[in-house]
Amino acid sequence: MSDLGRLERFLQTDPRDVGCDEAMAILHVYVDLVVAGEDAAGQHPGVAAHLLACGPCGDDFAGLLAAVTSDHAAGSDAAAN
Amino acid sequence: MERGRERTERLDEESSAWLRRLGGAGGERQAAERDLHARLVRIALAEIRRRSGSTPVTGPELDDIAHQAAADAMLAILSKLGDFRGESRFITWAYRFVILEVSSKLGRHYWRNQPVALDAGQWELLPDRFGIDPAGHAESAGILAAVRKVVEDELTEHQRRVFVAIVVDEIPLDALAAELGLRRNAIYKVIFDARRKIRRALVANGYLEEPGVERR
Numbered sequence: 001m002s003d004l005g006r007l008e009r010f011l012q013t014d015p016r017d018v019g020c021d022e023a024m025a026i027l028h029v030y031v032d033l034v035v036a037g038e039d040a041a042g043q044h045p046g047v048a049a050h051l052l053a054c055g056p057c058g059d060d061f062a063g064l065l066a067a068v069t070s071d072h073a074a075g076s077d078a079a080a081n
Numbered sequence: 082m083e084r085g086r087e088r089t090e091r092l093d094e095e096s097s098a099w100l101r102r103l104g105g106a107g108g109e110r111q112a113a114e115r116d117l118h119a120r121l122v123r124i125a126l127a128e129i130r131r132r133s134g135s136t137p138v139t140g141p142e143l144d145d146i147a148h149q150a151a152a153d154a155m156l157a158i159l160s161k162l163g164d165f166r167g168e169s170r171f172i173t174w175a176y177r178f179v180i181l182e183v184s185s186k187l188g189r190h191y192w193r194n195q196p197v198a199l200d201a202g203q204w205e206l207l208p209d210r211f212g213i214d215p216a217g218h219a220e221s222a223g224i225l226a227a228v229r230k231v232v233e234d235e236l237t238e239h240q241r242r243v244f245v246a247i248v249v250d251e252i253p254l255d256a257l258a259a260e261l262g263l264r265r266n267a268i269y270k271v272i273f274d275a276r277r278k279i280r281r282a283l284v285a286n287g288y289l290e291e292p293g294v295e296r297r
């Protein structure tokens with residue numbers, strides 16, 4: 001990898017990128033697809049492109065995924081009833 | 082009414098239970114709110130811990146932020162219960178609120194412990210920002226100078242200020258959004274457009290070639 005690889009990657013933009021507002025509006029839907037093992041990126045390519053490019057939104061995605069996964073691990077769904 | 086019935090028909094059992102309890106009355110509703118709040122606090126604390134390495138906020142302030150985030154998320158969730166359309170599990174929808182609250186609050190608290198001032202303009206650190214080894218500084222000087230020239234000559238004052246804050250000074254995007262009173266998306270759009278503009282200029286000047294192969 002070139003020494004300028006990070007700069008080059010930073011400068012590359014994906015025209016499918018939907019931006020923060022649209023990605024965050026369906027973040028819960030996207031995360032549930034990921035947790036269910038479905039092709040979330042295939043169903044929402046613009047969201048996938050954005051989460052790869054936007055650090056803060058990518059961090060929110062990682063946080064929500066961790067939250068939901070921790071619930072599954074704890075088996076706490078039963079607490080709803 | 083019709084929308085609510087359609088929503089309920091396709092909900093999973095757990096989500097239906099949350100909505101029934103939160104939409105109920107008296108003790109059942111209060112118990113549901115306590116349960117949900119306890120979950121939001123747990124998630125907020127975990128999220129704060131997960132992000133603790135990337136924020137200058139430390140100590141008891143982090144716990145305070147977690148509890149504030151959970152409380153604000155709780156209010157938002159209860160006021161927007163009617164907006165839940167059943168496109169995801171209810172708890173995933175609810176957790177989204179608390180995760181976004183944590184993000185937003187950490188952004189605002191950044192300025193209480195700020196490691197760098199707004200408009201610092203630390204251009205000498207640009208090679209480090211892109212992971213360029215000191216041995217490669219001389220080789221990369223030309224392309225980095227070209228980046229700076231585009232920023233200074235072709236961006237508007239607002240675009241330049243945002244670019245320098247985010248890329249050169251590495252101020253977190255949410256912190257800058259809070260400081261400037263802008264939405265995250267507005268900041269991202271500025272950076273997105275700047276990236277395209279800089280790339281076009283670097284290609285035009287022979288520093289890069291499509292689709293991203295370094296030439297010099």
